Amino acid sequence: MIAPDMLDFLQVVEMLSNWEKINAVQRMQEYIMAHYREEITLQDLAKAAMYSPWHSLRAFSELMGKTPVEYLRMVRLSAAAKKLRDTSTSILDIALESAFGSHEGFTKAFSREFAITPQEYRKRAPPLRLFSYYPIRDYYKLFEGGKEVMSDMVVFTQVIERPKRKLILKRGIRAAEYFAYCEEVGCDVWGILESIKGALQESIGVWLPENMRVPGTSEYCQGVEVPVDFSGEIPDGFDIIDLPACKYMVFQSEPFEDEKFGEVISTVWNAVKRYNPKHFGWDWAPNDGPRFQLAPIGARGYIEGIPIREYKGEGGQNI
Structure with a gap:
């Protein structure tokens, strides 16, 4: 049987461990948002997270509900969709700017994600389920409770x-x-x-x-x-x-x-x-x-x- 004071200690350790994981995933999110137009490897994310590649992959997938590769793809495709909608930049240039190696690869990925080709989307611009960035740290902060009003803020x-x-x-x-x-x-x-x-x-x-x-x-x-x-x-x-x-x-x-x-x-x-x-x-x-x-x-x-x-x-x- 665990003594009450030891139980409190273990709860504190678990809480700190969870926040360490949350902050690691937050760092990976931030790295992706800053570098999504570039080639990103798991080693790059592991360095940002300050975890091993295996632990980085596991932590990200656990908290975000998708792998870093899936998350990165959604970030890139959503940014590309907005360019298709709002600019006259060629589809090939958008594909290359979004770190896709070719027009064909971009079209295949875009069509699989949104069930519409880039060409058709540019013509009609129907509503899509685009990626919306939300820092994982902010999500968990809301569950801390006991927030005090910042009385010195204007x-x-x-x-x-x-x-x-x-x-x-x-x-x-x-x-x-x-x-x-x-x-x-x-x-x-x-x-x-x-x-x-x-x-x-x-x-x-x-x-x-x-x-x-x-x-x-x-x-x-x-x-x-x-x-x-x-x-x-x-x-x-x-x-x-x-x-x-x-x-x-x-x-x-x-x-x-x-x-x-x-x-x-x-x-x-x-x-x-x-x-x-x-x-x-x-x-x-x-x-x-x-x-x-x-x-x-x-x-x-x-x-x-x-x-x-x-x-x-x-x-x-x-x-």
């Missing part, structure tokens, strides 16, 4: 105006936040949204007001805004809804270290709770549009937007 505000537009979105079931949403619909929705041609902005997470929900579907969803006259293809299982013109109060944190994104999100949420827009001539307008969040990126800070209207005093007059 949160900036500004008012923006959004015109009439549409939102292509994938609805969940009961989700009120990101991780519950991923459990319901999967974590690959973002990649599909990123593939939609003609998007007005980057993809967003949204909290839908009651008047924009369908009975039996979730408050939290992911989507991308497109013009009112959008006529492109809607991915299977996705909806498209009208969004009225709307003003937003946008909250943005200072830049932050990527691994602290959970703390930063909590800081912004805390700032929103304390903020009284009436002091500045505004009022919350939750039915005018969805509350939105952008992907937390350390270099720019975490960003959320909340619908607002001009505040009218007790007599109904603007103040």
Whole structure:
């Protein structure tokens, strides 16, 4: 029988070992993202991970659910798909820039991954399930719990105006936040949204007001805004809804270290709770549009937007 103090020690050892593995896989992810246009060997990844090649392969496959080769191929093909969609670069040049040795090899890999040839994709640009980078360390950080608000961080505000537009979105079931949403619909929705041609902005997470929900579907969803006259293809299982013109109060944190994104999100949420827009001539307008969040990126800070209207005093007059 193991003594309680020894059990605690073993749990600490296991926790540290897990984080050592997570950080090793994170280093391999970062190496792939920095060098995917080049030839990458398992030895290169092992050096980045500071593991043996065998342990590197095993750790990566265990945490990422795919081998480094499969992961690298998806990164390359998704980058190539965006070039096919957005540029006039020749398919051969895109193949070579993506570290494929030939037009034929690239076409075969692209067709196998996306069930469409590069030539056909360039013509129609239908929605695809593209790769979306998510640092493995950030994923596990969310499960640590006990995050404290970073009280010394500055949160900036500004008012923006959004015109009439549409939102292509994938609805969940009961989700009120990101991780519950991923459990319901999967974590690959973002990649599909990123593939939609003609998007007005980057993809967003949204909290839908009651008047924009369908009975039996979730408050939290992911989507991308497109013009009112959008006529492109809607991915299977996705909806498209009208969004009225709307003003937003946008909250943005200072830049932050990527691994602290959970703390930063909590800081912004805390700032929103304390903020009284009436002091500045505004009022919350939750039915005018969805509350939105952008992907937390350390270099720019975490960003959320909340619908607002001009505040009218007790007599109904603007103040």
